[in-house]
Amino acid sequence: MGTTRRQLIVRGSQLAAGAALAPAFLTLSPRASLAQDKVTIDFPYLWTGPEGEAMQKIADDFNASQGEVEVKGVSNPDQQRQLAAMASSNGFDISDGFDNQIGTWADNGAIQALDDFISGSSYDTSDFIPSVLEKMSFDGKTYALPVAVHTTLLLHNTTLLEEAGVEPPKTTSELAAAIEALTKVDGNGAIQQLGMQQPDFVSFAYSFGGQWIDDQNQPTANHEGNIAALQFWVDNVLNKYGADNVKRFQSGFGEYASPQNPFYTGKVAMVTDGEWQARFTQQYAPDLKWTAAPIPVPDDKPELEGTSSIASSIFFIPSNASDADAAWAFMQYVMSPDAMRDFTVALANLPTRQSLLKDKAYEEIPGMHYWLESLSSKNLKAMPNVPWGQEYGTEITSTIDEVINLNKTPEQALNELQEKAKGLAG
């Protein structure tokens, strides 16, 4: 009798598992590869939504274009665990990311140098914009290829600017005046409309002549331009309207990639943003009237005009890729002029091939010309690839946090950051 009861317990739990068990057991076997002639490679991409769809389309097109490699694409927007997967026994074959990761990852041995693939297949890289391609290298080797490049401009809500009688600002003093004219505060000090949304300070600092890492790969966190950029925000927004009021106002902002984006709803009149806004505004705010121009520069530094940060979206092959050759084949396809054009037009990203810069396909996107023009500026800035780049990035973020909470003055905070950064670099 006792035995039957024991069986009941066990059988009962088996019954409860029911239909769930059989199919799930299949997925237990590690790397179940089907016996096929085709090589299957895993391609998790960080993109989601429309960007993810464009990415998936490239993979599908590639699969249809040939019969040897099958790319299994899946959206996996978890940057936090990408690296862990690259160190595991169950990683992926190819993925995408941003160029600021190259230094740390190459130094760790997480990603493969592509030089042998490039020379082995006599792949022609001369069409890539030289300054962008240069950013793909670390220690003299090329570790990734760029599929798209991004610059930052200041977007203006034309309706709000006209209402307030403000011209798009060209200098920082004009910007300060514009912010003041475009900010509306109610009787309690609560902000109803903010002249400018908080910018990404790393790029914002470039327009003040700032710099984060110098030519000798040494940190320059407390560069006077960096201090000036943060000080500008503290003086013209935080101290004027109250850091708490600004935060409270920001907490009610809608989702970035949605019609509730504060720039589309008119909650902020100006915003610094990238070229994808040409597509986003079309999708989420078709009625919005806007223009874009380079971020204003200090009145006494006209030579900085046209300054923008430049960053690129990259493709890389992790060191633990199960089939690097197949991954390289797919990468070549992604970088081909046709695929790059399709992808960058779909997302309104800037292409990295010089031959595509004048392509008619981009004319179809309203406003895209602002960013295409920005690429010809002499003042395009980026941080060089250093092994400590990612940790530095984390530290910069928390330093900026302290400044916008007014816990420390920009100078104080950036001086401390510089000390920490020296430790990271040394």
Add this chain to the structure above:
Amino acid sequence: MRIATHKPVPPAVLGVLFALPWIVGFGIFQLYPILASAYYSFTEYNLFKPPVWVGLENYRELFNDDRFFKSMFNTLYMTVIGVPLGLFFALICALALNTPSRLQPFYRAIVYLPTIVPVVAATYLWRWMLNAQYGYINAILGGLGLGQPLWQEDATWTKPALLFIGFWTVGGTTIIFLAALKEVPQSYYEAADIDGANWWSKFWNITWPAISPVTLFQLVIGVIGSLQYFTQAYLFAQERLNTPSGGPEDSLLMYGMYIFQNAFSYLNMGYASALAWILFLVALACTLVILGFAGRWVHYEGD
């Protein structure tokens, strides 16, 4: 009589055989990891290259690491403030529910329900409840004429915000208190009523001694749990695309999160192991301290 030829298996062998699953599991999933963790803590190891012995370097680095101190502070905050407040709240709820009402099973069920809601869902729900502009908590506070903190943006309020989630999921403890309260013989209270004792003196002299062993147990469990605090803070600080985040000014960077970030975002396995070992020692110390002082306030029957 049957012929008992085979010798009975000695109890020691039987005991070990029955306990074998756990002994094996202990070896693989506890003992080995603790020792391995000690070893890794003396190395630099990023999974891509074999570990390199660096001696005490990782431990030395701890002292120059602001985020180590910050995360330790945040975790101790949740432990020293969060756990006692949680126990207090649970006790208040248990006292309120401890009525002869026929609806009591229903009340108990409702109070317990939040604890089985997946933590991920509970945390997102509270992020919405605590939204500075559109959230209900601030609406209620505003209605009472109180301040409306920026629960998720202001570094001084992010941890109190987490306490809300803790209070909401206090049901398990409440039910344990409730069970303990029921154990107290009603005759004690009747006797006290005859003596004209007030509510407080009844609580202090009868109820509290009776529930103090349970409180101790919950305190230990709570402290150990809060030293591991991870999911709620991780999700509270999370932004889109899941880049490593510790919330405003790292105010939500819990010790467990910092270990996780070092291990799985930066792959500093050696440094993360050193952090883990410190946590091990802190957990040990906390347990010993609590148990050491327990004699002063915990009453066991027969004392």
Add this chain to the structure above:
Amino acid sequence: MAEVVSGAKPISRPVARAGRWRKRTKFLVRELAPLLVTLLFVFPFLVMLSTSFKPDTESFSIPPRLWSDNWIIDNYQRVFDAMPFWRYLRNTLFLSVMAVIGTLLSCPLVAYSLAKIRWRGRNVLFILILSTMMLPPQVTMIPIFIMWNKTPFMGTYWPLIVPNFLGTAFFIFLLRQFFRAIPNDLLDAARVDGASELRIYFNIVLPLSRAALATVGLFAFVWTWVDFLNPLIYLSDASKYTLSIGLYAFFSEHGIEWGPLMAACAIFSLPLVVIFIFAQRQLIEGISLTGLK
């Protein structure tokens, strides 16, 4: 004594009125306090449901309102469109059931050894088991990850399942307390009859402990169901995600769109709430037991 002293005083009118007032507050406290407390715990659920059935524009009203003039179900539709809910549900169910099986196979065995087999090492073992309960999982997490990382099982369910089959300290502790209450005479009588320990375990101890086993099984189920950290570390393939990780991924893909997010939260909580309604008594009795050493 106090009674005698106060009783000696003539009862004045104000005191009598105070007494009536006290009675009334006592009644209020007794009947209203539980209701208030319950309301406190229910309210967030109402917010979750209300937001999930409202269009986004209505969620953003100041002050917030629970009621809506046009309820919608679009948010739920969006959740089902955006992620493979049934697959996540199946994965989670699979893992939870495996955890229950593993727990029920291993923990009672160990508990039996501690409670009913008289051997010299058992006290040491018991203290060892108790002390592992005090060990934060973050301490062992990294070497265990590195260990699995060297096997081909990384990215599969094995790292999440195997530990359950090797016993969980808390459950062993619970079951040991339970087994100890079973009279030894019963077992000794069986031993005299020549029954082996295994027979005694299966035929006497387990059948007598069904309530405890059910409680432990339920806990194992719920714990695995809501687990976040382990799936976060070990699962990288979206097709293997559990509900917790699925919800987390949903957030990172869609950001804070409160309507759909709250709908997703409601959907994710629902299966457990259903289980809870059925197993409510068992769970709560079990919980009460765990507190009383």
